[in-house]
Structures are given as structure tokens and as C-alpha cells.
Amino acid sequence: MSESPVQLRPEIMAQRAYKQGKPAPVNAFKLSSNELPFPLLDDVVAAASDVIDNNRYPDASCTAVREALGEHYGLESDHVLVGAGSVALLQQAITTAAGPGDEVIIPWRSFEAYPAMLVPSGALGVTVPLTREGGMDLDAMAEAITGHTRCILVCTPNNPTGPAVGHREFEQFMDNVPEDVLVIADEAYHEFVTDPKALNAARVLDRHPNLVVARTFSKAYGLAGLRIGYMLGNPAILAAFNTVAIPFAVPAPSQAAALAVMRAGDAVRARVNEITARRDEIRRALYDQGWPVPESQANFVWLPCREQVEGVNAILQAGGIIARPFPGDGIRISIGEEASVTPLLAACWQAIERYPYLRRDELL
Ligand SMILES: Cc1ncc(COP(=O)(O)O)c(C=O)c1O
Structure with missing residues (x-):
């Protein structure tokens, strides 16, 4: 942050502003902000x-x-x-x-x-x-x-x-x-x-x-x-x-x-059901790949990546997936459109092959 010309509260100046999920380039899936992948009704x-x-x-x-x-x-x-x-x-x-x-x-x-x-x-x-x-x-x-x-x-x-x-x-x-x-x-x-x-x-x-x-x-x-x-x-x-x-x-x-x-309760429920079914499918697939993905009850899944967040995120990005990295900890991936599932799972597989020590069994 640049220097303020006036006196401001130091405890506020010491904070970082909220960082929004990255916008996705064309041809990438934006899975970074836990939004629904559907247009408004x-x-x-x-x-x-x-x-x-x-x-x-x-x-x-x-x-x-x-x-x-x-x-x-x-x-x-x-x-x-x-x-x-x-x-x-x-x-x-x-x-x-x-x-x-x-x-x-x-x-x-x-x-x-x-x-x-x-x-x-x-x-x-x-x-x-x-x-x-x-x-x-x-x-x-x-x-x-x-x-x-x-x-x-x-x-x-x-x-x-x-x-x-x-x-x-x-x-x-x-x-x-x-x-x-x-x-x-x-x-x-x-x-x-x-x-x-x-x-x-x-x-x-x-x-x-x-x-x-x-x-x-x-x-x-x-x-x-x-x-x-x-x-x-x-x-x-x-x-x-x-x-x-x-x-x-x-x-x-x-x-x-x-x-x-x-x-529009019925239409909303149908969309939510589609997302939760996809969430469970993705979570199971990631778990089968070896990722220690926690059980998710939301519209996202969490990949624990420890110090490899940057490396895993780069693989996801190269695979057309814009997720939300938390340095030193993990990556949150929102559940998106059906077409995002195959590239997402392919990128995650590539990442766990590249960093095999992130596998569940290695952590226990
Ligand atoms: C846990 C949690 N609470 C609250 C919010 C805020 O949501 P909104 O201000 O859009 O209602 C979010 C948004 O990401 C969230 O993840």
C-alpha cells in the first residue's frame, strides 16, 4: 500500500483488502468464487x-x-x-x-x-x-x-x-x-x-x-x-x-x-441437486486419485496441497481451471458446469502424479 498523505488508523492500514477470485481467461472455467455456473432464471x-x-x-x-x-x-x-x-x-x-x-x-x-x-x-x-x-x-x-x-x-x-x-x-x-x-x-x-x-x-x-x-x-x-x-x-x-x-x-x-x-423453488432445487451430485462425483474421483479431499457439504471441494499450492495451481491453470489458491495450505475448487469436470480431473491427476507425496496415504 502506498503512503497516505493524511493520518489514518494504523490497524486498518495494516490490513490487506479482500482479494477476489481471479477472472477466468476465455476458454477457462472460473471455479474460484463459489458462484453457480448457470445464468439467472x-x-x-x-x-x-x-x-x-x-x-x-x-x-x-x-x-x-x-x-x-x-x-x-x-x-x-x-x-x-x-x-x-x-x-x-x-x-x-x-x-x-x-x-x-x-x-x-x-x-x-x-x-x-x-x-x-x-x-x-x-x-x-x-x-x-x-x-x-x-x-x-x-x-x-x-x-x-x-x-x-x-x-x-x-x-x-x-x-x-x-x-x-x-x-x-x-x-x-x-x-x-x-x-x-x-x-x-x-x-x-x-x-x-x-x-x-x-x-x-x-x-x-x-x-x-x-x-x-x-x-x-x-x-x-x-x-x-x-x-x-x-x-x-x-x-x-x-x-x-x-x-x-x-x-x-x-x-x-x-x-x-x-x-x-x-x-422459483423447483428450478432452484433442480440446479442445486445438479451441483451436489457433481460435487459428490468430483470428490469421489479426487479421493480415488489419492487426494485427501475432506467431505464437502458445499458447492466446492478442497485440495490440501501444503507448500505445493503454486505448483498445483499452475497445473490447474494450464488445464483451463481457474481455482482459488491459499498459499501454503490448499486450493478450493468451486463446482462448475458439467464440461469442467473432465479437464478438472485430468489436471488434478497430473498434479498428484507430479507431487505424489501429497497423496492421502503419504500424509497418514
Ligand atoms: C462462508 C461465507 N459466508 C458469507 C459469504 C458472503 O456471501 P454474500 O455476501 O455474497 O452473501 C461467503 C461468500 O463467499 C462465504 O463463503
């Missing part, structure tokens, strides 16, 4: 287009979307908060819950945006490593709670590794969390979960007044470009998060698109 485009010709501010409280979500989840609309992507709501939640000197427990490795989200609040991030299988270590997270803990982030399924938290395991964890500490279940990929034992945090809100759930229209609903997500939880908590929202952040076309995509 026609009805969604029509609904968004219908309201674009309007020079007024949008409905700041997203009333219709909150009501539709409330109906979907069997909740009053004041149990729903809508924002410009769930990332905005997560930031609002952390800012509201934790201030300078407070602690926020985050799993790691997890969503890359978490650490930077803490910075404006001045709170301290307490990172808890994942389990060997790439999932949340809920026991260790509970042990990390101190008198200063104000918020705990649980990412399920975890981005970028893929495993989901089990329902039972989560209930045990909540028994160990003080009732005045906020727990955020970040379920951005919830709709891709196929394991019946996995947590569905929206179903346990009744039991845990200190729990809020973050979900999004960006992933399974395919509206990543329209920036709209939501939180479910206690109305007093959500109202507090709303006080630090940027007003009018969710444009009217995004609100209209969200309403339209909720009406």
Missing part, C-alpha cells in the same frame, strides 16, 4: 428489470423480502434482517457485538473475509484451528471462550474446506456457550447440504436466543451479482445490527430478484 431477470426504471431510493428495510423469508421460515418478519450480501450483515453483527478489548472467536482456516471484519470494531480475533478433517473444532472453540468473548463465528459448511457441523455436536457446543455470548452460524452454503445429520441452524433458533443465522441469495440462488443476503434471529439483536447498516444498501432490483427466485 428468466423470471428473475424480468422481475429485476421491471423495477430498474425508477429514480427513487429502494425500500431501506426490504419489507417484502423480509415478509417472504418470514413466511418461508415460519417466523415474524422482525426475526429477519436483509442486507447487501450476508457479508455486510456479518460485519454489522461483529461491530455491534464486540468493541476494543473484546474477543471474537473465529475458526481458521475459514472464510477469508472474517479477520478483516473484526478490524473496524477493534476487537481481538481468537482463531481456533480446524480439525484434521477440515471441520469446525467446536470443543476447542468452546474452550477458547473467556470473560472477554462477545461473539463466536461457526461456519457451516466451512469455506474453503467443505465439512458441515453436525446437529448434535452443535447442540452440545451451545450447552457450553454462555447465554449472553452471540453465536453466528454462517450458513452461506446451507442449501447444498445433503447430510441429514448436519445442522440446520434456522431450526434451532427457538432454543437459543443468543444464536443468529446468516444465509444468502448469492450461492444456491445464484444472485451473487445482485448482493442480497439475510440473517434470522432474535428481533432485538437484529434491530441492533440494523443500526450500523449502510442505509439503502440493497437496490430495488436485488430485492425484486430475491422475491422472484424464492418463487
